[in-house]
Amino acid sequence: AQSVTQLDSQVPVFEEAPVELRCNYSSSVSVYLFWYVQYPNQGLQLLLKYLSGSTLVESINGFEAEFNKSQTSFHLRKPSVHISDTAEYFCAVSNQGGKLIFGQGTELSVKP
Amino acid sequence: NAGVTQTPKFRVLKTGQSMTLLCAQDMNHEYMYWYRQDPGMGLRLIHYSVGEGTTAKGEVPDGYNVSRLKKQNFLLGLESAAPSQTSVYFCASSFLARSTGELFFGEGSRLTVL
Numbered sequence: 001a002q003s004v005t006q007l008d009s010q011v012p013v014f015e016e017a018p019v020e021l022r023c024n025y026s027s028s029v030s031v032y033l034f035w036y037v038q039y040p041n042q043g044l045q046l047l048l049k050y051l052s053g054s055t056l057v058e059s060i061n062g063f064e065a066e067f068n069k070s071q072t073s074f075h076l077r078k079p080s081v082h083i084s085d086t087a088e089y090f091c092a093v094s095n096q097g098g099k100l101i102f103g104q105g106t107e108l109s110v111k112p
Numbered sequence: 113n114a115g116v117t118q119t120p121k122f123r124v125l126k127t128g129q130s131m132t133l134l135c136a137q138d139m140n141h142e143y144m145y146w147y148r149q150d151p152g153m154g155l156r157l158i159h160y161s162v163g164e165g166t167t168a169k170g171e172v173p174d175g176y177n178v179s180r181l182k183k184q185n186f187l188l189g190l191e192s193a194a195p196s197q198t199s200v201y202f203c204a205s206s207f208l209a210r211s212t213g214e215l216f217f218g219e220g221s222r223l224t225v226l
Contacts, residue, residue: 009152032212043116043202043217044155051212090154094212102154 002027004093006103014111015083021076021106023091033074034092035065036102044090050074061085086110114138118203118218125193125225133188133221135203143206144186145170145215146178148199155202161186162209193225 007022025031032051036044048059055067065076074091091103116137125131135144142163147155157170161180175197177189186205190197200222204215 004154036215041219043204043219044215045217046214049214100157100215102156104152104154 002031002093002095002099002101004091004101004103006089006091006106008106009104010107010109012109012111013081016080018079019077019081019085019108021089021091021108023074023076023103025072025074025091025093027072027093027095029095032094033065033067034094034100035059035063035074035076036090036092038088038090038105040087047076047089081108081110083110083112116203116205116216116218118201118221120221121219122222123224125190125223127194127225129193130189130191131193131223132190133201133203133223135186135188135205135218137184137186137203137205137216139205139207139216140183141205141207141216142183143209144180145204145206146176146186146188147202147204148172149202149220150199158188158201190223193223195225197223198225199223 003026005024013019034049035047037047038044048057050067058064063078088105090105094100119134145160146158156172159178161167164183167178179187200220203218206215
């Protein structure tokens with residue numbers, strides 16, 4: 001069975017510091033991987049996704065994630081965060097069978 | 113540019129009452145979903161639909177019913193609300209199957225059952 005584990009429930013950082021939000025998954029088959037972001041009082045929005053090809057994927061606002069098959073990880077990184085990045089981030093995994101499983105979420109809190 | 117719209121946004125119910133949450137999308141998406149979000153548990157799929165007139169159970173369907181009479185609408189019903197159904201409910205839609213496509217979410221409906 002598939003599962004997703006986000007290793008940190010809360011990550012506090014100072015503005016302009018780098019950040020890494022960790023995500024590990026378990027699956028016996030090929031997977032697709034996603035990061036969604038939820039800003040306060042809003043629904044989730046797709047941040048980036050890996051379906052195939054290059055293992056490094058980027059978002060338009062400076063986040064990137066790398067698919068590491070050997071470590072079954074899809075960590076999200078940003079070299080310098082802004083106050084506006086404060087949100088909850090969800091990692092999600094699916095296989096070609098159609099099930100999409102969300103992790104528990106990581107609250108990123110960026111402080112001035 | 114509405115996207116996915118959920119009504120109502122807030123509701124307080126007493127145990128045993130019934131209610132319906134409405135989700136409407138204007139993107140002509142085939143697939144629609146209802147999730148619930150609870151602290152520390154991420155999002156869990158309640159029911160979903162792969163097209164007009166079809167519905168299917170997700171991970172946590174008990175206590176809920178759904179209908180998709182029109183392509184653009186997906187209704188979630190609670191026949192007899194219980195305190196365990198206190199949650200934030202999100203509707204989502206997608207053009208492709210959720211395994212490969214991007215899901216578009218509504219802003220959520222916060223339900224409290226007393």
